[in-house]
Every structure is written in C-alpha cells, then in structure tokens.
Amino acid sequence: MGEVYEVGDADGWTSVGHIDYKAWAAAKSFHSGDTIVFKYNNEFHNVMRVTHKNYNACNTTGAVATYTSGNDSFVIKRQRTHLYFICGFPGHCEAGMKIDIRVHNGSDAPSPLPDNPSPPPSPANVSPPPAPSSPPPEGPPAPAEHKESAAAACSGKVWMGIVAVAAYYLASPPVAL
Known part of the structure; x- marks a missing residue:
C-alpha cells in the first residue's frame, strides 16, 4: 500500500482561501499504489476526472467521471501518467x-515541467510527427514506417530522427486514465 494524500492538506478541496493546487501537487511525489483523497463540501463542490484537453479548458462536458460524495478517494494504478481533476461548479x-x-x-523524483513544453528542434531532413488531436497513448510510440534502404536506416540522420520523435512524445502531455 502506498501513501495517502489529502488534496489541499487540511484545507481540502475548496475555492475558499485561494489554495494553489498546482504548487500542492508539484511538491508531492505520487506513485502507483498511492491514494488521492478529495474532501469537500458537496453542496458547493464536486470532483470531475477529465482529459488533459478538458483540464486545460476547464471544460466539464465529457468528463471521464464525476464524484459528489464530499469524500472521494482514488488509488493510483499506473505509473508515468497524469490524472486530471477539476471542480465542475461554474467558475x-x-x-x-x-x-x-x-x-x-518507481523511485523517480519529481522534476519541474514547463507549463507549455515544446518539442525539441528537428534535425535537417526529418519532419516531426503531426501534433496529435488528443494526447498520445501511454507507453512507447508505435514504430514509424520507413521506406529507406538498410544503409540509410543506419545513418546518423535516421538516428537523430528517432531521438527527435522519442523526445517529442516524452515532452507531450500524457494520457489521463
């Protein structure tokens, strides 16, 4: 069994007091097996699990799930992912x-991520993959199809392209569970 984290600590999940939930989460190191607890007044708040896109837009339509008990717990089941939650009450x-x-x-320590990560610059003659309309699936990217000769596949340009594609996917927002 992992650690138990109460969102917002003693203040809980609330709009009173202007709690910086981004800073709260950044100061923690969440791992598979940990439990995230949301405690709140369910007359004024709820918890909605949403996609990365809906998280950024504060969009409550199409939520993955909505919780209203006032004491909701989530056990983290996967590593190397993001879980996005918002309050669905207006504003x-x-x-x-x-x-x-x-x-x-595993034992990775948290590292600060930029708010808007951008893909690394592409080497010459290698185009980056098109930006996905939704975050890429969790795990390694699918192998790209190449129509180049075996000799070209071993060239430095191809290896640089593979590195650029891998770096792009590592910098992309992960899929929410």
Whole structure:
C-alpha cells in the first residue's frame, strides 16, 4: 500500500482561501499504489476526472467521471501518467480548483515541467510527427514506417530522427486514465 494524500492538506478541496493546487501537487511525489483523497463540501463542490484537453479548458462536458460524495478517494494504478481533476461548479475551475496529479515511475523524483513544453528542434531532413488531436497513448510510440534502404536506416540522420520523435512524445502531455 502506498501513501495517502489529502488534496489541499487540511484545507481540502475548496475555492475558499485561494489554495494553489498546482504548487500542492508539484511538491508531492505520487506513485502507483498511492491514494488521492478529495474532501469537500458537496453542496458547493464536486470532483470531475477529465482529459488533459478538458483540464486545460476547464471544460466539464465529457468528463471521464464525476464524484459528489464530499469524500472521494482514488488509488493510483499506473505509473508515468497524469490524472486530471477539476471542480465542475461554474467558475470554480477557472478560479483554480483544478489539479494535475503527475504519477512518477518507481523511485523517480519529481522534476519541474514547463507549463507549455515544446518539442525539441528537428534535425535537417526529418519532419516531426503531426501534433496529435488528443494526447498520445501511454507507453512507447508505435514504430514509424520507413521506406529507406538498410544503409540509410543506419545513418546518423535516421538516428537523430528517432531521438527527435522519442523526445517529442516524452515532452507531450500524457494520457489521463
């Protein structure tokens, strides 16, 4: 069994007091097996698990799940992912009631991520893959199809392309569970 984290600590999940949930989550190191607990007044708040896109837009339509008990717990089941949660009450997400739980791999320590990561520059003659309309699936990217000769496949340009594609997917927002 992992650690138990109460979102917002003693303040809980609330719009009162302007709690910085981004800073709260960044100061934690979440791992598979940990439990995330949301405690809140269910007359004024809820917890919605959403996609990365809906998290960024504070969009409550198409939520993965909505919870309203006032004491909701989530056991993290996967490593190297993000779990996105918002409050679905009007204006609450926009006021900061949203949290991105970044789950680390094994004993990895958290490392600060830029708010808007950009893909690394591409080497000459290698085009980056098109930006996905939704975050890429969790895990390694599918192998790219190449129509180049075996000699070209071993060239430095191809290896640089593979590195650029891998770096792009590592910098892309992960899929929410």
